[in-house]
Amino acid sequence: xxxxxxxxxxxxxxxxxxxxxxxxxxxxxxxxxxxxxxxxxxxxxxxxxxxxxxxxxxxxxxxxxxxxxxxxxxxxxxxxxxxxxxxxxxxxxxxxxxxxxxxxxxxxxxxxxxxxxxxxxxxxxxxxxxxxxxxxxxxxxxxxxxxxxxxxxxxxxxxxxxxxxxxxxxxxxxxxxxxxxxxxxxxxxxxxxxxxxxxxxxxxxxxxxxxxxxxxxxxxxxxxxxxxxxxxxxxxxxxxxxxxxxxxxxxxxxxxxxxxxxxxxxxxxxxxxxxxxxxxxxxxxxxxxxxxxxxxxxxxxxxxxxxxxxxxxxxxxxxxxxxxxxxxxxxxxxxxxxxx
Amino acid sequence: xxxxxxxxxxxxxxxxxxxxxxxxxxxxxxxxxxxxxxxxxxxxxxxxxxxxxxxxxxxxxxxxxxxxxxxxxxxxxxxxxxxxxxxxxxxxxxxxxxxxxxxxxxxxxxxxxxxxxxxxxxxxxxxxxxxxxxxxxxxxxxxxxxxxxxxxxxxxxxxxxxxxxxxxxxxxxxxxxxxxxxxxxxxxxxxxxxxxxxxxxxxxxxxxxxxxxxxxxxxxxxxxxxxxxxxxxxxxxxxxxxxxxxxxxxxxxxxxxxxxxxxxxxxxxxxxxxxxxxxxxxxxxxxxxxxxxxxxxxxxxxxxxxxxxxxxxxxxxxxxxxxxxxxxxxxxxxxxxxxx
Numbered sequence: 001x002x003x004x005x006x007x008x009x010x011x012x013x014x015x016x017x018x019x020x021x022x023x024x025x026x027x028x029x030x031x032x033x034x035x036x037x038x039x040x041x042x043x044x045x046x047x048x049x050x051x052x053x054x055x056x057x058x059x060x061x062x063x064x065x066x067x068x069x070x071x072x073x074x075x076x077x078x079x080x081x082x083x084x085x086x087x088x089x090x091x092x093x094x095x096x097x098x099x100x101x102x103x104x105x106x107x108x109x110x111x112x113x114x115x116x117x118x119x120x121x122x123x124x125x126x127x128x129x130x131x132x133x134x135x136x137x138x139x140x141x142x143x144x145x146x147x148x149x150x151x152x153x154x155x156x157x158x159x160x161x162x163x164x165x166x167x168x169x170x171x172x173x174x175x176x177x178x179x180x181x182x183x184x185x186x187x188x189x190x191x192x193x194x195x196x197x198x199x200x201x202x203x204x205x206x207x208x209x210x211x212x213x214x215x216x217x218x219x220x221x222x223x224x225x226x227x228x229x230x231x232x233x234x235x236x237x238x239x240x241x242x243x244x245x246x247x248x249x250x251x252x253x254x255x256x257x258x259x260x261x262x263x264x265x266x267x268x269x270x271x272x273x274x275x276x277x278x279x280x281x282x283x284x285x286x287x288x289x290x291x292x293x294x295x296x297x298x299x300x301x302x303x304x305x306x307x308x309x310x311x312x313x314x315x316x317x318x319x320x321x322x323x324x325x326x327x328x329x330x331x332x333x334x335x336x337x338x339x340x
Numbered sequence: 341x342x343x344x345x346x347x348x349x350x351x352x353x354x355x356x357x358x359x360x361x362x363x364x365x366x367x368x369x370x371x372x373x374x375x376x377x378x379x380x381x382x383x384x385x386x387x388x389x390x391x392x393x394x395x396x397x398x399x400x401x402x403x404x405x406x407x408x409x410x411x412x413x414x415x416x417x418x419x420x421x422x423x424x425x426x427x428x429x430x431x432x433x434x435x436x437x438x439x440x441x442x443x444x445x446x447x448x449x450x451x452x453x454x455x456x457x458x459x460x461x462x463x464x465x466x467x468x469x470x471x472x473x474x475x476x477x478x479x480x481x482x483x484x485x486x487x488x489x490x491x492x493x494x495x496x497x498x499x500x501x502x503x504x505x506x507x508x509x510x511x512x513x514x515x516x517x518x519x520x521x522x523x524x525x526x527x528x529x530x531x532x533x534x535x536x537x538x539x540x541x542x543x544x545x546x547x548x549x550x551x552x553x554x555x556x557x558x559x560x561x562x563x564x565x566x567x568x569x570x571x572x573x574x575x576x577x578x579x580x581x582x583x584x585x586x587x588x589x590x591x592x593x594x595x596x597x598x599x600x601x602x603x604x605x606x607x608x609x610x611x612x613x614x615x616x617x618x619x620x621x622x623x624x625x626x627x628x629x630x631x632x633x634x635x636x637x638x639x640x641x642x643x644x645x646x647x648x649x650x651x652x653x654x655x656x657x658x659x660x661x662x663x664x665x666x667x668x669x670x671x672x673x674x675x676x677x678x679x680x
Contacts, residue, residue: 053489053490053491068468070463070468092450093450093452096450096452096456097452100452100453100455100456100459101455103459105449105459105460105463106449106450107447107448107449108447108448108449108450109445109446109447109448110432110433110436110446110448112433112436112437112440113440115440116436116440119440119443119445120445123410123445128408128410128468149393150393151393232627232631261631268633287572291572291601293608293633
């Protein structure tokens with residue numbers, strides 16, 4: 001069955017006026033619920049609206065108020081991470097809950113290529129959104145620079161190292177990494193390695209610094225394996241490399257739960273028990289942590305709350321309120337399960 | 341450090357004209373690259389644009405062409421599934437790749453409450469998007485009805501049972517479910533149960549029908565446990581119920597890989613080996629399938645391709661081309677791994 005769908009030619013106010021047999025002005029007065037319209041004209045317009053399928057163009061109305069009542073959310077993650085990082089979903093839903101309560105529409109914009117970056121930058125400058133929330137921006141991020149230049153209300157979740165003056169919401173990655181590494185040391189581990197990722201961002205750098213600070217004199221840079229992504233596959237790759245460098249490693253701090261899940265897979269495949277032979281800790285307390293075998297000891301990161309606070313900051317800016325242009329840090333805590 | 345960010349008052353064409361010391365008309369002629377402008381005026385306008393930070397309002401220009409060059413993507417899934425279903429990410433990225441190649445902006449709209457539904461319906465009718473792709477619509481879906489009424493170019497991924505006339509892209513769930521159940525029977529299993537989900541959609545109903553058809557006279561409705569979601573937690577809940585009804589079950593068809601992962605957890609916790617004691621098969625071939633222990637035998641569903649085909653259909657409708665208003669079915673195949 002092949003059928004041509006009618007091309008959408010949206011009915012205009014002129015169509016309504018013609019069918020109702022009244023002027024455009026009368027249609028407009030009915031639409032705006034003004035009082036100086038006869039009941040007969042009102043009925044004629046309402047019937048005509050139904051007949052021609054007229055829908056008011058909100059984008060046009062927005063030109064008057066210069067507001068779209070939409071907020072963009074931009075997530076900078078490559079394919080693989082977008083698909084597997086439960087934090088991103090939690091941030092998205094946290095953001096949406098605050099915006100929805102305030103009658104704002106969240107529009108999520110994917111960046112998956114340079115072409116996407118350029119088009120999204122144009123979209124942001126085009127009046128389609130009143131504000132923007134940027135998740136996981138990296139150093140030299142072109143979108144973050146555009147946002148900074150056009151002065152649109154904005155907030156970061158996480159903080160790119162090279163952009164100033166835009167509020168951000170994050171966690172204290174240094175202290176959290178130091179705390180969980182210290183806890184791992186207290187279980188009696190002697191040779192502790194780290195699978196580090198995201199080193200082009202504050203978060204990744206700070207987790208390595210916290211790990212280093214916890215170990216103090218016991219720190220050995222050879223035991224820090226750097227991988228590109230906070231991803232399961234990176235965990236597998238990184239743990240293989242760590243075992244090649246140090247077969248007798250007995251503790252691992254993985255920079256994310258997804259990485260830790262990859263670490264567990266490699267340890268199982270090489271016949272090492274967890275936590276018997278090797279203690280493993282992660283970071284995030286995402287769904288990965290509870291589904292791993294054994295469940296992961298990890299740092300709880302308040303992902304939904306990060307999204308909510310970023311949304312609140314953008315709405316406050318739109319209302320013209322004072323906001324903290326520096327960072328807001330939310331609390332983390334350690335959740336100790338069975339992997340260490 | 342508390343600093344008030346300047347409220348965004350976007351510079352207008354009037355600001356540019358005032359700073360450049362020319363008329364609005366001259367500014368407009370420069371912006372539109374018209375020829376009857378002196379070099380001096382052109383330079384003055386360009387300098388003024390830079391000085392006041394003027395950015396052209398694309399939304400305003402779109403009113404003339406009645407095109408936003410944006411396409412909405414709506415995913416109807418509750419919290420839990422949005423966070424854990426890798427198919428949705430694949431559909432999203434497949435859609436984005438086609439739209440990006442055609443210079444369309446994908447805007448993803450979250451539906452997480454009735455309030456969201458109403459606001460999204462308004463957004464769709466408001467001229468912000470030229471078309472819409474709807475994933476996982478259920479029966480009686482209010483958004484699908486709005487889309488059908490306003491006649492905006494649209495395509496479904498999957499098919500709500502009660503909406504006609506809008507093209508959709510899907511798979512043959514009946515045949516796929518029948519094929520994998522038959523394969524499971526061929527491994528010698530005698531008491532085969534199913535954990536069924538999504539029964540308010542074609543996909544869920546068709547998977548049960550395929551399972552039923554494969555078993556033929558061996559079918560026992562007591563061995564079909566119905567759960568609300570295609571989710572890991574639903575798999576745990578459903579498998580516990582199935583074991584309560586039939587402790588000697590030796591084969592399980594899970595309606596999704598996430599459900600199958602929950603089934604595996606329950607079997608492990610109750611001391612049953614897989615595939616030794618019980619053979620388990622899933623559906624989707626998502627990341628869950630390869631990460632499970634053991635990796636899942638499952639139906640491969642072309643999620644990225646579903647998104648791409650839906651995007652192509654919407655773009656064709658926007659161009660006014662004929663499209664098939666019935667369904668397009670993409671091929672699936674069985675991937676046999678270690679769980680059965």
